[in-house]
Amino acid sequence: MTGSIPLQYFLVISTLMFFTGIYGFLTRKNLITMLMSIELILNAVNINFVAFNRYLYPQNLQGHFFTLIIIAIAAAEAAVAIAIIINIYRNFRSIDVDNVDEMKF
Amino acid sequence: MNSEVMFYLLAGMILVFSVLTVTSRKILRAAVYLLFVLISTAAIYFMLEYTFLAAVQLTVYAGGIVVLIIFSVLLTSHISEKAIMADRRQSLMSALAVVAGALLTLFTILRFTFTPSAEPAHTSTVTDVGNALISYDRNGFALPFEVISILLLAALIGAIIVARKEKDGIVLMKNKNLSK
Numbered sequence: 001m002t003g004s005i006p007l008q009y010f011l012v013i014s015t016l017m018f019f020t021g022i023y024g025f026l027t028r029k030n031l032i033t034m035l036m037s038i039e040l041i042l043n044a045v046n047i048n049f050v051a052f053n054r055y056l057y058p059q060n061l062q063g064h065f066f067t068l069i070i071i072a073i074a075a076a077e078a079a080v081a082i083a084i085i086i087n088i089y090r091n092f093r094s095i096d097v098d099n100v101d102e103m104k105f
Numbered sequence: 106m107n108s109e110v111m112f113y114l115l116a117g118m119i120l121v122f123s124v125l126t127v128t129s130r131k132i133l134r135a136a137v138y139l140l141f142v143l144i145s146t147a148a149i150y151f152m153l154e155y156t157f158l159a160a161v162q163l164t165v166y167a168g169g170i171v172v173l174i175i176f177s178v179l180l181t182s183h184i185s186e187k188a189i190m191a192d193r194r195q196s197l198m199s200a201l202a203v204v205a206g207a208l209l210t211l212f213t214i215l216r217f218t219f220t221p222s223a224e225p226a227h228t229s230t231v232t233d234v235g236n237a238l239i240s241y242d243r244n245g246f247a248l249p250f251e252v253i254s255i256l257l258l259a260a261l262i263g264a265i266i267v268a269r270k271e272k273d274g275i276v277l278m279k280n281k282n283l284s285k
């Protein structure tokens with residue numbers, strides 16, 4: 001179904017998505033939007049794995065399973081991160097990284 | 106021809122919505138833009154004929170993580186609240202670093218010649234995926250599957266313990282500090 005689309009096109013998309021996520025991680029101040037940038041980065045990596053698997057090693061499914069496991073880890077990471085963020089909000093009434101400057105509660 | 110039109114459409118959607126995700130001042134809108142990015146990614150998996158993976162992407166990412174993010178946005182900020190962005194100097198430096206990194210990576214990717222394999226593709230039906238996840242031979246993934254299940258359990262319990270209100274626990278810890 002990919003027709004005559006070369007592998008490079010997928011890699012270009014995932015590169016741009018990855019660096020957009022990095023830009024968001026560097027410029028955002030809100031913890032939840034930083035988490036969203038991390039999700040973008042993980043997603044870009046997933047596209048890379050799947051495209052390499054389909055184009056270069058179609059006889060195996062390694063990239064497919066790597067992506068499956070990365071999705072599971074991303075879900076676990078999002079759950080724990082949001083639990084921590086809610087706890088931080090309860091103690092500081094704010095989730096901006098500038099205001100959260102002490103570890104003691 | 107059709108698949109190419111579809112691909113360019115999805116690529117445009119992914120790029121536009123990921124830029125909107127990181128630049129939107131309203132957090133809830135950013136979360137919805139992220140949802141569009143994740144759905145377009147699932148469509149790309151469908152194009153590459155990994156249908157099970159696309160279904161997992163839709164259910165776990167678009168269905169689970171985005172809902173979790175939207176709930177936590179609603180819990181921690183007002184709908185009309187505008188997100189604080191970095192100051193001009195910081196965003197300029199970040200943009201410079203990001204553009205430099207992207208150009209370097211794109212240059213490397215476009216110069217390298219990949220030779221696509223001509224071997225027949227391994228089918229990835231639900232039966233194949235299930236068999237591979239529980240077999241422990243050369244092409245099996247039983248160990249990662251078990252490890253990921255333990256990780257999910259640990260994350261689940263950890264998230265509950267971190268997020269619940271723990272009035273008694275705090276009192277206990279304070280008492281312990283006092284008795285020292």
